[in-house]
Amino acid sequence: MVHNQPLVRGVPRGSVLPVDIGPVRQRFTAEPVSSPVPGEPSAEPVIELVRDEPAHDAPTHVPAEPAR
Amino acid sequence: MTSPPREPRGAGEDVLDVGPAPDVPHPVLGWRTWRLGRRAQRRTDLIAPLAGLPWPSRQAMVAFCASPTHAPPGDRCGCGLYAVADPGRLDWGPSDHEVLGVVALWGQVVEGTRGWRASHGYPRFVVTGPAIAEEQRAALARRYGVPVHRSEVPPRVLAAQLGADRARADALRRGSDAEVATALAAGMPEWRRRWSAGQAAAETACRPRRRGWRRR
Numbered sequence: 115m116v117h118n119q120p121l122v123r124g125v126p127r128g129s130v131l132p133v134d135i136g137p138v139r140q141r142f143t144a145e146p147v148s149s150p151v152p153g154e155p156s157a158e159p160v161i162e163l164v165r166d167e168p169a170h171d172a173p174t175h176v177p178a179e180p181a182r
Numbered sequence: 183m184t185s186p187p188r189e190p191r192g193a194g195e196d197v198l199d200v201g202p203a204p205d206v207p208h209p210v211l212g213w214r215t216w217r218l219g220r221r222a223q224r225r226t227d228l229i230a231p232l233a234g235l236p237w238p239s240r241q242a243m244v245a246f247c248a249s250p251t252h253a254p255p256g257d258r259c260g261c262g263l264y265a266v267a268d269p270g271r272l273d274w275g276p277s278d279h280e281v282l283g284v285v286a287l288w289g290q291v292v293e294g295t296r297g298w299r300a301s302h303g304y305p306r307f308v309v310t311g312p313a314i315a316e317e318q319r320a321a322l323a324r325r326y327g328v329p330v331h332r333s334e335v336p337p338r339v340l341a342a343q344l345g346a347d348r349a350r351a352d353a354l355r356r357g358s359d360a361e362v363a364t365a366l367a368a369g370m371p372e373w374r375r376r377w378s379a380g381q382a383a384a385e386t387a388c389r390p391r392r393r394g395w396r397r398r
Binding site: 133134135136137138139140141142143144145146147150151152153154 | 205206207208209210214240241242257264266271272273286287288289290291292293294295296297298299300304306326327328
């Protein structure tokens with residue numbers, strides 16, 4: 115298969131492609147949770163712990179003020 | 183990890199509108215080839231066989247396209263980092279320093295019926311032929327931080343045999359480091375026997391017939 119489109123840097127037009135991947139089926143974004151590059155930090159999801167108990171020093175019920 | 187920029191979609195752009203893109207939290211794994219450098223300074227370089235560019239170690243290879251209309255991989259362009267599902271479909275050059283391997287692709291990915299092109303990639307593991315010395319394999323593994331295995335048959339022969347055994351090829355492609363090492367060690371006697379048998383058959387076919395001397 116001979117290509118006439120720019121491929122990668124340094125590849126002249128008209129050169130032979132390494133392999134034919136066939137007609138395009140779909141396009142998507144792959145963002146690995148753990149990096150495929152050794153030594154790179156993983157993009158671990160950040161989990162925030164949310165406390166659902168009311169704080170002891172905070173009032174849980176505020177009485178309504180009497181209407182004047 | 184490098185987070186690739188989202189490809190803008192605009193009028194007249196070289197990108198097909200394929201609807202909402204499904205995001206996957208893992209890389210795509212596919213087969214591809216590299217070439218090892220022959221010079222002393224490049225003996226631990228994994229070189230893209232067509233472009234002649236060395237893949238960087240310990241950082242992602244990022245695809246480049248000269249077209250100003252899109253970032254790699256374009257849908258109607260051939261740009262991007264290549265890999266295929268069937269190792270039997272790989273093309274091989276004349277160099278005996280070409281190696282077989284599995285690459286992790288991520289970022290923007292275009293999936294074809296036989297393989298993928300992507301914006302980012304890094305080797306997952308490499309299989310060299312018997313001509314590559316142990317020291318060179320070890321140096322390659324240290325530099326890239328990935329397993330480098332030795333095949334007792336040339337990588338192109340191994341790729342062809344794996345192409346005829348897709349279940350085993352897929353298990354290798356998706357396996358863990360330990361599973362890949364075990365599967366390669368288990369399959370190597372069979373691959374070597376088949377290769378030797380094929381070579382013997384080829385030699386028999388090419389042997390010239392003995393013709394008796396005949397006086398004219």
